[in-house]
Amino acid sequence: MRSTTTANAAELVDLAAALAASGERAILGITGAPGAGKSTLGERIVSALGPDRAVLVPMDGFHLANAVLASRGLRNVKGAIQTFDDAGYAVLLERLRGQLPGETVYAPSFDRALEEAIAGSIPVPAEVPLVVTEGNYLLADSGAWPRVRASLTECWFLDADPELRRERLVARHVAFGKAPDDARAWALGSDEENAVLIEAMASRADRVLRVL
Known part of the structure; x- marks a missing residue:
């Protein structure tokens, strides 16, 4: 791992604001392990910059549907x-990177x-000017993920x-309906493997960050 830089949220908002002021469409990716605070930081940046300067497009909108996962034995x-759907996500980011003047692109969200x-x-x-996208696998080197990084x-x-x-x-798993024991088993099992x-x-x- 690269050396970690400690920063507070206000400093990171300033860095994101500089990307938004670059004069062309910028896409900022925020990644890290489950529970690292990706969504929180992404939402903080977009809220601070306002809707005229930034929009949040989460990777989680490309979860395969539960019925598809069940049919493939992947629900657990x-x-x-x-x-x-890594290819779908890659195509969306490519569209956003080369978006035409006056065009509106519609991205999916994820309902927890x-x-x-x-x-x-x-x-x-x-x-x-700035699209913020966050998710677990932005730096993966298999499938269509390298297109995401590009x-x-x-x-x-x-x-x-x-x-x-x-x-x-x-706490997140409990908040969205799992029993405490099941929540801890998922966090220490599947989540930890990821x-x-x-x-x-x-x-x-580009940066490895510990957010204060």
């Missing part, structure tokens, strides 16, 4: 790298309560404290 590892993606729910106007102007890897990260995951894979990718990031 939802969130693993093979449970995403339903545990399903919602198509066409995030409008991205061409005039918005579309990113910068990619930040969040290096969170492992115990804090796991506790966040347990974390090992993701943390091996950190050297491909």
Whole structure:
């Protein structure tokens, strides 16, 4: 892993603002293991910059549907790298990188309560200079994931404290309906297996960050 830089959220908002002021469409990727704080940081940046300067397009909109996962015997590892439409995500980022003036691209979101993606729910106007995208596998080197990395102007890897990260995951799973024992088993099982894979990718990031 590259050396980790400590930064607070305000400093990272300033870095994102500089990307938004570059004069052309920029795509900022935020990655890290499950529970590292990717969504929180992405939402903080977009909220601080406002809708005229930034929009959040999460990778989670490319989860395969539960019915598809069940048909492939993957429902119990939802969130693993093979449970995403990597090619669809790559195509979306390529469209956003080369978006035409006046065009609006519609991206999918992910509803955690339903545990399903919602198509066409995030409008991205061409005039918005910064797209922030966050997810686990932005730095992966298999399938269509290298095309994802190629579309990113910068990619930040969040290096969170492992115990804090796991506790966040347990709390998240409980909040969305899992029993506490099931939540902890998922966080320490499937989520942790994914974390090992993701943390091996950190050297491909532009910045490795510990957020204060």
